[in-house]
Amino acid sequence: MTAAPTSLTESFTPISAGAGVVDAGFLGDAPVFALADGRVLICGASEPRAVAAHEDGAILVAATDGRRLITGGDDGRVVATDAAGVSEIVADQKGRWIDALAARADGTIAWSAGRELRVRSPKGEVKTLELPSTSRGIAFFPKGYRLAIAHYNGASLWFPNAAAAPETLEWKGSHLDAAVSPDGKFVLTSMQENMLHGWRVADGKNLRMAGYPAKTRSLSWSADGKWLATSGADACIVWPFQGKDGPMGQSPRECGVRSQIKVSRVAFHPTALVVAVGYEDGMVLLCRLTDGAELLARRQGEGSAQRVSTLVWDAKGARLVVGDEAGGAGVLTLPRG
Numbered sequence: 001m002t003a004a005p006t007s008l009t010e011s012f013t014p015i016s017a018g019a020g021v022v023d024a025g026f027l028g029d030a031p032v033f034a035l036a037d038g039r040v041l042i043c044g045a046s047e048p049r050a051v052a053a054h055e056d057g058a059i060l061v062a063a064t065d066g067r068r069l070i071t072g073g074d075d076g077r078v079v080a081t082d083a084a085g086v087s088e089i090v091a092d093q094k095g096r097w098i099d100a101l102a103a104r105a106d107g108t109i110a111w112s113a114g115r116e117l118r119v120r121s122p123k124g125e126v127k128t129l130e131l132p133s134t135s136r137g138i139a140f141f142p143k144g145y146r147l148a149i150a151h152y153n154g155a156s157l158w159f160p161n162a163a164a165a166p167e168t169l170e171w172k173g174s175h176l177d178a179a180v181s182p183d184g185k186f187v188l189t190s191m192q193e194n195m196l197h198g199w200r201v202a203d204g205k206n207l208r209m210a211g212y213p214a215k216t217r218s219l220s221w222s223a224d225g226k227w228l229a230t231s232g233a234d235a236c237i238v239w240p241f242q243g244k245d246g247p248m249g250q251s252p253r254e255c256g257v258r259s260q261i262k263v264s265r266v267a268f269h270p271t272a273l274v275v276a277v278g279y280e281d282g283m284v285l286l287c288r289l290t291d292g293a294e295l296l297a298r299r300q301g302e303g304s305a306q307r308v309s310t311l312v313w314d315a316k317g318a319r320l321v322v323g324d325e326a327g328g329a330g331v332l333t334l335p336r337g
Contacts, residue, residue, distance in 0.1 A: 006293075006294070006295050006296065007295070007296045008286070008295050008296060008297050008332065008334070008335075009296060009297065009298065009299060011297075011332055011333050011334065011335055012297055012298050012322075012330050012331070012332045012333075013330055013331050013332075013333070014328070014329070014330040015031075015033075015041075015043060015048060015328075015329040015330050015331070016327065016328070016329070017033050017035055017041055017323065017327045017328065017329040018035070018037075018039075018041075018050070018327055019035040019036050019037040019039065019327050020035065020036035020037075020309065020324075020325045020326065020327055021033050021034070021035060021036075021309050021310055021323025021324060021325070021327065021328075021329050022034045022035065022036055022059050022060065022061065022062055022071075022309065022310070022323075023061070023062035023063070023309075023310045023312075023323075024062075024310045024312050024321040024322075024323050024329070025062075025063075025064035025069060025312050025321065026064070026066075026312070026314045026315070026319070026321070027042070027064065027066070027067060027068065027069060027082065027083040028066075028067075028083055029044075029314075030042055030043060030044040030045075030083045031043045031319070031321045031331050032064070032069045032081075032083070033310075033321070033323055033329055034053075034059045034062035034069060034071050035050075035059060035327075036058050036059060037058060037059075038052060038053060038054035038055060038056075038057055038058055038059055038073060038075075039051060039052055039053065039054075039059075040053045040059075040069055040071065040081045040085075040087070041329075042081075042083060042085055043331070044083065049085060051081055051085045051087055053071050053073075053079045053081050053087045054071065054073040054075050054077060054079060056075050057073040057074045057075030057076075057077070058073055058074050059071045059072070059073050060072055060073055060074055060097060060098055060099070061098060061099070061100060061101040061111075062101065063101050063102055063103040063109075064103060065103040065104060065105055065106075065107055065108075065109070066105050066315075067082060067083075067107070068080040068081060068082050068103075068107075069081050070090070070101060070103045070109055071101075072098025072099075072100075072101045072111055073097075073098060074097050074098075075095065076092055076093035076094050076095045076096045076097065076098065076113065077089055077090075077091065077092050077093070077098070078090040078091040078092075078093075078098060078101070078109065078111050080109075090109060090120060091111065091118065091120070091126075093113040096113040096114055097113065097114075098111050098112070098113055099112045099113060099114075099134055099135060099136050100112040100135050100136050100137055100138045101138065102138040102139055102140055102147070104140045106122055107121075107122035108120065108121055108122060108140070108145075110138050110140070110147055111138070112131070112134065112135040112136075112138060112149070114134055115130060115131045115132070115133060115134055116128060116129070116130060116131065117129040117130075117131055117135060117138070117147075117149060117158075119147065119160045127160040127161070129149075129156075129158055129160075129166065131149065131151050131156070132151055132152060132153065132156075133151045133152035133153075134151065134152075135149050135150055135151045136150065136176050136177065137149070137150035137175065137176055137177040137178035137189060137190070138150075138178060139178040139179055139180045139187075140180070141180050141184050142180065142182055142183070142184050143184060144159075144184075145159060145160060145161055146158065146159050147160070148178045148179075148180050148187045149166075149178065150175040150176060150177060150178040150189045150190075151175060152173075152174055152175070153170060153171070153172055153173065153175075154168060154169050154170040154171050154175060155168075155169045155175055155178060155187055155189055155199070156168055156169070157169065157187070157201070169187065169199040169204055171197050171199075171206060173191050173192060173193060173197075174191060174192035175189040175190070175191055175192075175197065176189065176190045176191060176192065176215075176217070177189060177190040177217060177218075177219060179219040179220075179221065179228075181221055181225045181228075181241060182221055182223065182224070182225035183225045184201065185200065185201055185202065185225075186198055186199070186200060186201065186207070186241065186246055187199050187201060188207075188219060188228065190215065190216045190217055190219065191215075191216075192215070194210070194211075194212040194213065194214055194215055194216070194232065195208065195209060195210040195211075195212060195216070196208075196209040196210075196212075196216055196219075196230065197209070198246060200244075200245070200246065205245070207245075207246050207247065207248055209230075209239060209247060209252075212230075212232040212233055212237070213232070213233055213234070213262075214232045214233065214262055215232055216230050216231055216232035216237075217231060217232070217264075218230065218231035218232075218263075218264065218265045218266050219231075219266070220266045220267050220268045220275065221268060222268045222273060222275075223268065223269075223270055223271055225241060226240065226241055226242050227239065227240060227241065227268070227273070227289065228241055228247075229266040229267075229268055229275045229277075230266060231262070231263040231264055231265060231266050232262070232263065233254075233262065233263060234257060234258055234259060234260060234261055234262055234263070235254040235255060235256055235257040235258070235263065236254065236255050236256045236263050236266050236275055236277045236287060237252045237253075237254060238252055238253045238254070238255060238275070238289065239252045240252070240253070253289065255275065255277070255287035255289065255292065255294070256275075256277040256285045256287045256294060258279060258283075261279050261280060261281055261283075262279065262280050263277055263278065263279055263280075264278055264279060264280050264307050264308050264309070265277075265278035265308045265309065265310060265311045266278070266311065267311035267312060267313055267320070268313075269313055269317045270313050270314075270315060270316070270317045271317050272288075272317065273288065273289040273290055274286055274287065274288050274289070275287050275289070276297065276311045276313070276320055278308025278309075278310075278311050278322065278324075279300070279307075279308060280306075280307045280308070281300040281301060281306055281307075282298065282299075282300045282301035282306030282307070282308060282324050282326075282328065283296070283298060283299060283300040283308075284296075284297040284298035284308060284311065284320075284322055284332070285297060297320065297322075297332045298322055298330065298332070301324070301326070301328060306324050306325070306326050306328060307324055307325045307326075308322065308323070308324050309323050309324055309325050310322070310323040317334075318333065318334055319331055319332065319333050319334070320332040320334075
């Protein structure tokens with residue numbers, strides 16, 4: 001960076017989570033953290049309190065529907081915990097690891113265990129799909145009851161209520177995370193190789209985004225769907241999606257450049273062209289795309305164990321929760337005005 005960024009660190013409230021943070025979110029106004037040791041940490045108006053959501057296992061994946069934090073563990077259970085700390089076992093896969101998890105605001109939950117994908121409606125109806133391989137990435141489409149599922153040699157698009165077989169999007173290799181654009185026109189996956197792959201949903205046209213020095217494990221869309229922020233380099237790589245061919249033939253933008261310190265998590269603001277960027281040393285920056293301005297939200301920690309593992313904005317974009325692999329966490333509250 002050519003100049004030190006302006007600091008917002010006085011607006012950051014640190015929290016000691018006590019274990020590595022797998023994921024986080026908000027339940028109403030309460031920040032919540034899914035911890036690697038099986039607990040859910042709820043930080044409401046009173047003192048933070050921990051709930052043993054997975055008493056006999058670790059949390060591997062998590063997602064929130066706005067009312068509950070849904071967690072999947074190596075105990076084979078999918079558990080929903082609300083802001084009051086009440087946990088409900090949604091599913092028990094009898095010791096099989098929960099590999100991927102997704103949730104949406106109406107209470108629908110999807111999860112994978114081995115080569116089996118299950119989706120549960122708000123009424124409790126469960127549909128099952130056999131996959132070509134294990135899956136570590138699931139994403140709901142923004143409209144309609146449809147899922148994108150990453151797996152070996154491509155991705156599948158599935159309507160759980162339809163009798164037809166899922167549509168297959170093919171590309172050789174191991175596909176990890178899945179993301180769907182806000183307009184539903186593009187599906188993106190991260191890969192075992194240092195690259196992203198995508199498809200235009202309308203006709204299956206391939207989109208290939210390579211050149212990363214490390215694996216890309218964090219993807220975040222801008223609210224208008226015109227930009228995709230990604231991790232995997234010593235800067236946040238932001239791909240343009242303004243045209244019908246997505247980023248093909250266009251160069252990505254970079255923000256938050258730090259020499260030899262890689263980006264581990266990214267999260268676009270829900271309304272503004274601002275992206276939160278977390279690094280492997282624990283630092284968090286806010287980067288504005290319109291003018292390249294940078295604001296320091298959290299200072300770096302000591303040692304590689306401080307790797308930022310989650311960044312999540314609240315619905316209004318007023319607060320940002322941060323968690324790292326060493327058990328450090330906190331909430332950034334943006335100043336008004």
